[in-house]
Amino acid sequence: MALTACIILLCLALALSFYPVFPGAAPAYLAMFSLKWAGLQYSHDFSNSTLTFWGIAVFIVLGITSLLPKPLAQSTRGLGFIAGGAMAGTAAGMAVSAGASIAGSLIGASLGALAYSRTHSGAALKFPSSQFVQYLCAKGLPAAVTMSISSIVILSLINHIPTQ
Secondary structure (H helix, E strand, C coil): CHHHHHHHHHHHHHHHCCCCCCCCHHHHHHHHHHHHHCCCCCHHHCCHHHHHHHHHHHHHHHHHHHHCCHHHHHCCCCHHHHHHHHHHHHHHHHCCCHHHHHHHHHHHHHHHHHHHHCCCCCHHHCCCCHHHHHHHHHHHHHHHHHHHHHHHHHHHHHHCCCCC
């Protein structure tokens, strides 16, 4: 049951990364939390300090998101580039390690925002400018935290697949 809930929460988290309805970091964290407290064989992968660290990161993302002006919070401009870049960077990093997937998500979100700023509709972000950095923080940080947590959970699940 906990494994099913975890997979549903991960899918929800990844989908929410592309829509500004609610930060996907919260469901990703709940997926990690569900594996820890379900008593499954995955539970040793998540220490209390790991859960605390990512809980604080999610709290920061939720706080930043709630403080954004409504038009910015609901904006989807470049979100596909940013979340897609974070996802691609995370996937590339997962081939190496959990730490590399976290770095990959940050690099991917930044490169996605940069790529979007080079499009006709993204020119309004005026790279390099403080407006670009603010938009990257508003949209890239939630995507990077969501992808990072998701990658850690996915790697934990993969590491526990029984081999024949």
